[in-house]
Amino acid sequence: MRETYTITELTKEFGVSTRTIRFYEDEGLIKPIRRGRTRLFRPSDRVLLRQILRGKRLGFSIAEIKEIIEVYKAPSGEEGQINLMLARINEKRDELEQKRQDIEDTMREMDEAEESCLGRLAELGVSQ
Amino acid sequence: MRETYTITELTKEFGVSTRTIRFYEDEGLIKPIRRGRTRLFRPSDRVLLRQILRGKRLGFSIAEIKEIIEVYKAPSGEEGQINLMLARINEKRDELEQKRQDIEDTMREMDEAEESCLGRLAELGVSQ
DNA sequence: TGCGCAGTTGACTTTTACGTAAATCAGCGA
């Protein structure tokens, strides 16, 4: 496992711009360490970036992704805090479940559209 | 099944503003009929609106949702057109599959976070 | 017939998530 990554290494690996990565830092999503002025990304920053991009693909806003990332972090040991965190986890799970359902529904309609296309192709094949 | 719906009926049912619905019309996603100047939405428009909002929840842009809606519509009978449509369907399916995978991954991490929380709660319970 | 309400149009504004450009800096190989 590498110690650190430069910003351009990460842009190449994930297909995003330096601007994007710095923007996520500004938003408080990642906190790379510095050597002088230049950023050095640890493996944990890389994991975070992967999670951020995953969240983006699912249509979560930066604010929502921030919330999700907060959830991943272990909460401070206090009982109230932990229960609050458990509640948040369930909220996020519900949102994900909704998205999962949306995907299933869309997939089903794709299947129907495909069937219809194949049916039409068959007709054309027969009539030729 | 109702014949038509007014715009406010749909805003209430789907929790969106009239501006939003008119915006989707401007973008060519729905084409309600008119009685004079006022819009009348048929059941098919309502179905379209449902599909649009589903697409939005999944993080598709209006342009992408437009593409998906095009896919639902049966293509013109020509063979080339139908094959093109089949290719598009598979593209969209791949995107959905990616999202599905992203959901699974996020769900798993949620589970881990929950485990960790429950573990901490157990520790607290024991030590009391 | 006058009022209020629901609907429409058009223009301007806002928020989010970056893109882009300019100026600056730090290391390093010739």
Added chain:
DNA sequence: TCGCTGATTTACGTAAAAGTCAACTGCGCA
């Protein structure tokens, strides 16, 4: 020491997806 390469900071720009506001219209009804 020069110049290049890659990184940084600051600031302005922008596209998408609506929000907001103002002015107008038509209709049911008291």
